[in-house]
Amino acid sequence: MEDSLRIGLAGLGTVGTGVLRNLSEHRSLLKERCGKEIRVVAVSARSRHKDRGIDLGSIEWEDDPVSLASRDDIDIFVELIGGENGPAKTSIQAALGAGRHVVTANKALLAHHGHLLAELAESHGVCLRFEAAVAGGIPIIKVLTEALAGNRFTRIAGVMNGTCNYILTRMEAAGLAYDEVFAEAESLGYLEADPNLDVGGIDAGHKLSILSAIAFGTRIDFDSVTLEGIQRVSIADIEYAAELGYRVKLLGLAQMNDEGLQQSMQPCLVPASSPLGQLEGADNMVVVTGEPVGQIVLRGAGAGEGPTASAVVGDIIDIARGGSGLALGRPCATLSTPAISADTGISAFYLRLDLVDQPGVMAKVASALAGAGVSIDRMRQKSHRNLSAPVLIVSHPVASSAIDQALIAISDTGVCTDPPVALRIESG
Amino acid sequence: MEDSLRIGLAGLGTVGTGVLRNLSEHRSLLKERCGKEIRVVAVSARSRHKDRGIDLGSIEWEDDPVSLASRDDIDIFVELIGGENGPAKTSIQAALGAGRHVVTANKALLAHHGHLLAELAESHGVCLRFEAAVAGGIPIIKVLTEALAGNRFTRIAGVMNGTCNYILTRMEAAGLAYDEVFAEAESLGYLEADPNLDVGGIDAGHKLSILSAIAFGTRIDFDSVTLEGIQRVSIADIEYAAELGYRVKLLGLAQMNDEGLQQSMQPCLVPASSPLGQLEGADNMVVVTGEPVGQIVLRGAGAGEGPTASAVVGDIIDIARGGSGLALGRPCATLSTPAISADTGISAFYLRLDLVDQPGVMAKVASALAGAGVSIDRMRQKSHRNLSAPVLIVSHPVASSAIDQALIAISDTGVCTDPPVALRIESG
Numbered sequence: 087m088e089d090s091l092r093i094g095l096a097g098l099g100t101v102g103t104g105v106l107r108n109l110s111e112h113r114s115l116l117k118e119r120c121g122k123e124i125r126v127v128a129v130s131a132r133s134r135h136k137d138r139g140i141d142l143g144s145i146e147w148e149d150d151p152v153s154l155a156s157r158d159d160i161d162i163f164v165e166l167i168g169g170e171n172g173p174a175k176t177s178i179q180a181a182l183g184a185g186r187h188v189v190t191a192n193k194a195l196l197a198h199h200g201h202l203l204a205e206l207a208e209s210h211g212v213c214l215r216f217e218a219a220v221a222g223g224i225p226i227i228k229v230l231t232e233a234l235a236g237n238r239f240t241r242i243a244g245v246m247n248g249t250c251n252y253i254l255t256r257m258e259a260a261g262l263a264y265d266e267v268f269a270e271a272e273s274l275g276y277l278e279a280d281p282n283l284d285v286g287g288i289d290a291g292h293k294l295s296i297l298s299a300i301a302f303g304t305r306i307d308f309d310s311v312t313l314e315g316i317q318r319v320s321i322a323d324i325e326y327a328a329e330l331g332y333r334v335k336l337l338g339l340a341q342m343n344d345e346g347l348q349q350s351m352q353p354c355l356v357p358a359s360s361p362l363g364q365l366e367g368a369d370n371m372v373v374v375t376g377e378p379v380g381q382i383v384l385r386g387a388g389a390g391e392g393p394t395a396s397a398v399v400g401d402i403i404d405i406a407r408g409g410s411g412l413a414l415g416r417p418c419a420t421l422s423t424p425a426i427s428a429d430t431g432i433s434a435f436y437l438r439l440d441l442v443d444q445p446g447v448m449a450k451v452a453s454a455l456a457g458a459g460v461s462i463d464r465m466r467q468k469s470h471r472n473l474s475a476p477v478l479i480v481s482h483p484v485a486s487s488a489i490d491q492a493l494i495a496i497s498d499t500g501v502c503t504d505p506p507v508a509l510r511i512e513s514g
Numbered sequence: 515m516e517d518s519l520r521i522g523l524a525g526l527g528t529v530g531t532g533v534l535r536n537l538s539e540h541r542s543l544l545k546e547r548c549g550k551e552i553r554v555v556a557v558s559a560r561s562r563h564k565d566r567g568i569d570l571g572s573i574e575w576e577d578d579p580v581s582l583a584s585r586d587d588i589d590i591f592v593e594l595i596g597g598e599n600g601p602a603k604t605s606i607q608a609a610l611g612a613g614r615h616v617v618t619a620n621k622a623l624l625a626h627h628g629h630l631l632a633e634l635a636e637s638h639g640v641c642l643r644f645e646a647a648v649a650g651g652i653p654i655i656k657v658l659t660e661a662l663a664g665n666r667f668t669r670i671a672g673v674m675n676g677t678c679n680y681i682l683t684r685m686e687a688a689g690l691a692y693d694e695v696f697a698e699a700e701s702l703g704y705l706e707a708d709p710n711l712d713v714g715g716i717d718a719g720h721k722l723s724i725l726s727a728i729a730f731g732t733r734i735d736f737d738s739v740t741l742e743g744i745q746r747v748s749i750a751d752i753e754y755a756a757e758l759g760y761r762v763k764l765l766g767l768a769q770m771n772d773e774g775l776q777q778s779m780q781p782c783l784v785p786a787s788s789p790l791g792q793l794e795g796a797d798n799m800v801v802v803t804g805e806p807v808g809q810i811v812l813r814g815a816g817a818g819e820g821p822t823a824s825a826v827v828g829d830i831i832d833i834a835r836g837g838s839g840l841a842l843g844r845p846c847a848t849l850s851t852p853a854i855s856a857d858t859g860i861s862a863f864y865l866r867l868d869l870v871d872q873p874g875v876m877a878k879v880a881s882a883l884a885g886a887g888v889s890i891d892r893m894r895q896k897s898h899r900n901l902s903a904p905v906l907i908v909s910h911p912v913a914s915s916a917i918d919q920a921l922i923a924i925s926d927t928g929v930c931t932d933p934p935v936a937l938r939i940e941s942g
Contacts, residue, residue, distance in 0.1 A: 104806065119843060120663070223807040228661045232656065364792050396665055
């Protein structure tokens, strides 16, 4: 490497433009901090002549990101194209194969091909860094792989999709239904081109699968993430949860237990006074539990030009300083393929049962719960609406299989006017 | 460096013992993560035969930490003796001088001699790392020097002394006076041998001075930190602040403005719903504001065996992996000596005036405030107690000099039964 570090950057959308702007505006500060100048040599993007509000002046242009990735005069290839296949993947493979370091923000690509790419980086002795791929400006990758590397992690929990958290907190604040807030979010441009990536929990699930691999030393296994989006979260449940002292979050959770690795991304209740419960708006938060550190909470913007550019440039600086970390914090050969555990451990559950308004109904419900071994911590019956009365139940901690069994038994008695709702309650 | 990394560890108190335990219990995990075995070769402490609940078995003993620091068979000297001078300082100097890397948790030493030691490390081409010195298990040093190195920082704010936060939140929760909770904390062993280090804000001030040097690229300047402890925070003000939607925190604040660097550690009000306002108990929190990342919040245990050991071991792992970071994130020669700014910028203030119960008093207060250019955002007069009536005022944002001037003018009118109280209101 020379006195300057030479960058080839593919993808000039919001983030790519933000990275260029940051490298240019903070040029002297960055040189002081990493001892060499960071210079963008060449870029590639779909449209050469689009006005991006920045001067590409002396930067060379490549039409093909793979050609850019293979240039002899770059030290780092920065991939900000996106997409789990296509040019993002082929250009990163070309760069790593040519012995170039790679920095990417591409969570979908890593969730699906991260292991392959990490092996490629390792075999060529170069860095593959992706701080920007998870939780935007929050430096969770570095914190897990480096700062907390002395810990045995027991649990990673987090809100990792700002759009979902925006929708859920906005529903609660304004008392609006999901569809109304979804439409608002769409009109504000908060959603991905395929909104299901956001509201279906897929984007957040990609991020979770990357974090759990790093935390537990396993191969990235996105396919084993239990995924449920926020589309069926009702304003009624958000309001009932609030009454009971909880907030509804699209909660990512990764835990290693005796059975194996358990990963889920699904709507859960967390105490309103907990760090995750207090998280409003589009911020992300990751709660790391490890031994001996205890609990560390990180919060910040999970997306957007500035936060994402901060993460990308942080990775570039690390490489400029000679950092040599392995992509997943340890050699790929040591990463295990754990059993997939469906066991989420025991936890309390929130149940909402809309019951027909008839004598003897509560007795049937209570007996179905007891039969499944579900014990009631708190119960509230709300006043009748139309022909049914919503009953809210907070269970004592119990296995989710017991809850499933109880719900079937309750449904079988024919006392519900609507399908019962069950949401896990997690510490936040 | 060989296939194993050899440690000499001085100081076997809670933290030293915790580090030994962590290195031993996580031996194979650590080897996987950093590619070499971490081995404690020799230790030093005051008392050789004290029962520490761990087996020092094959570890050699040195009576003198300076001899330990100079041994040929260690790669890293870990200083956990404490104290801003004496053996901590001389042994670190010996280690750096002998070309050994140093890891320390000693905030007092760094606040006073950090620049000297960083220069020594730099000139010998070795690492000086001190993640554990600030905010315990929270990896704020690494986050500022590495993860967020692409940012221009504008503000560092934080609660950095868990004991003070415990006392303040316990006062509010139990409605107890400072002296009562102080006695409780003392009996629980929460306080330093010299309690003024905690409640006088000195310990937290040490930490702030280290963070602000890293964030703003300046020499560490603890002497310029405006220091005020929590000893004069009254339960009355805590309760009035809560009524107005605020919490009282011992708040560290570092900002660079046109005049220079402003550092303060003093009781302030923050909105109860803000991240800092929600921080209860003995946790620490640091809020970093930078461009382009925006705001990043980190929270965790600020002290204790586990969290501190996690930070020390994280530094050791970085060195084992060949990390070569500069102590303060950039070369010492580039660190500036900024002007000291007393200007805290404008902020809202909370004022409590205990006024004599006479006609015309409020007119005098209002006129004194107006004369000093202080404009009132909210005001509440409480019912009379004895001969005086407390009046609470939240000002619009204003320079602290205007508040000082207003308080003098108010006092001069002779309407106060007690000295007026003024506390800054900061965003949290």
